[in-house]
Amino acid sequence: MNKKIMISLAVSMAFTAGASAQTLIQTAKNAGLKPIPSDKKALMKLIDNPKNPITDEKVELGKKLYFDPRLSKSNLISCNTCHNLAIGGVDGVSAAIGHKWTANPHHLNSPTVYNAVFMDKQFWDGREPDLEAQAQGPMQAAPEMAISKEMAVKRISSMPEYVKEFKKAYKDGKITFKKIADTIGLFERTLVTPSPFDKFLEGDKNALTKTQKEGLKIFIDKGCVSCHTGVGIGGSMQPFPAVKPYKYANIGDFKGDKESRVKTPTLRNITETAPYFHNGAVWSLDEAIKIMGETQLGIDLNDKEISAIKTFLTSLTGKKPDIKYPMLPAVTSKTPKPDAK
């Protein structure tokens, strides 16, 4: 082949690739997939809580509370124990383990806190509307942090540095259990992880590899996108299993809301959040993709399709926010003592 023809062919292929990438972006958008906006104002609009707007003071305070094990009865468990920001915002075990080494009684897996702000509802059964409401649950749950509202407020109020920070963060400065949870929720709202896929959706045609693009096409064509969509690439309540039984559990293990619906988990950072599903029964992403095809779509994905979808999913692994490990206030003689029993 002479040089001229080669160049011409290369240009033409690039043009075709460019054009088809543009088509794929449009197809993805039409299917409801949305980026984490790179524009800071647009992002803030998306993650903020109008009833309790994000400020630097609240986020910093929320971060401290998120990492503070004194918010558990035993002094040993913090939000970060089960939603560990160092390992994808999860705990890497099938069912959460909390106070007195108690496993979650419904054998539920800890979902990631990263990008949880983009979920329609919180908890696997979708019983809470937002992160602020969610944060109240695990603190009080007997098999999790096991603290009472009163004890949480007593502990935090006993440390002058926290008293000062609540005054800085809130006009009335009062420390209440609701405000502790609200502040943790606000911090959690900031835990978003932009990924190559977001760049792609925003128009960077080269942000995905060829195989990732192929995987994305299959992901859309096969219908995965019908639940895994929006900015969260998941987050809505869906029937589960929808078509065929889930082999690792009877749905009796987990009765969702009135219609037995389960929250669709986000696929962002899915390469880091094994084990999978509400009961953490599946460790392999390949197997998880296969099962989803079966139980939710009633199709048999072949190995090549599974592999392509998995490669697409790697483009959802995002950049985590830089977190300076907080130095927490010291306890005082007024701080109620820990109780491991």
Place this chain on the structure above:
Amino acid sequence: MNKKIMISLAVSMAFTAGASAQTLIQTAKNAGLKPIPSDKKALMKLIDNPKNPITDEKVELGKKLYFDPRLSKSNLISCNTCHNLAIGGVDGVSAAIGHKWTANPHHLNSPTVYNAVFMDKQFWDGREPDLEAQAQGPMQAAPEMAISKEMAVKRISSMPEYVKEFKKAYKDGKITFKKIADTIGLFERTLVTPSPFDKFLEGDKNALTKTQKEGLKIFIDKGCVSCHTGVGIGGSMQPFPAVKPYKYANIGDFKGDKESRVKTPTLRNITETAPYFHNGAVWSLDEAIKIMGETQLGIDLNDKEISAIKTFLTSLTGKKPDIKYPMLPAVTSKTPKPDAK
């Protein structure tokens, strides 16, 4: 009083205060108290391990391993669980609680990791010579992280990012249990917290308040300094109780080395590391000071002396190193699964 006399008096008082501060610095040094050097080279000489010198790569890797719960059998406990860098390098409970919610069988309290590099020996009974040797213990101990050497190596070796980091940090690049512990130990060597007292010892006469200086005098005069000395302001093996019984425990709770010696804990950051003593029986610093007078020195410190000593001790609360919370490698299909049993 006319202006001239007032000025002259003020100058004279300042001179006297300056002179007596200088004397106090000298007295403190003569009594064996030493600063954490502000000079970086001098500090490095003090904390480095000649057999495995500190490098940025090793410290960064050691930090990751220190925070990594996959180094426990359950995937739930890291070094940072009991030596939490956010709360003074301790866990804030009387006796350490680990795997399967098991309390330390000898009811031993987790000592702080901050400034532990300055201790003569490691563990309450001084059975290990340095932090590298110490780090091997809790990982394997059944009531702590409960992992076997083999499993620790398998877990870490299964994550390609760790494999890469070990290659960057060490010439031979091999991952061994010893090297995991050595690297954690190296990170721990960097956890030093310079305080106002160090500035004072280095000549800044105003680094301590008047009351802190008075407390320091009493601290030296009464003999506290005979054990709480050196850079660590503690760290040597001492008979305990030395003079009178310790009311919270029979020494049967804890038999130190052959001569029933217990490691003198550091007083650095003591305001942040309650509860106190090897069995964590005492929550109040005032009470701890009083008991030390009785059991170790055979004296009754009065309330004023206790208060002055306590005020001096606040000058030992130091600046913690900035720690960027690490993002840890993701598990792979080769990573051995967690086992909470």
